[in-house]
Amino acid sequence: MRPERQHQNWRSEAASRLWLSGLIAAMQHAERPEVRREPVSPETLADLRAQLALTASFRSSQISTLRH
16 A cells, blocks of 8 residues: 555544544433533534534544644
8 A cells, every 4th residue: 555545544543533522422421310411502403413414534634634
């Protein structure tokens, strides 16, 4: 494999792992009973739906942008 391709794969895998780690952390937080009892605002639900509608590659590019 060409070196630039290896670097691109590594960045993509690292971004995917970072995104997945964030998702897992959010899910663990949301499953706590004291958090589950709290109402969720319509704005938060709309933001969540918008985020889930994005493609994985777009989310990865957002993460890369945030880290730089």
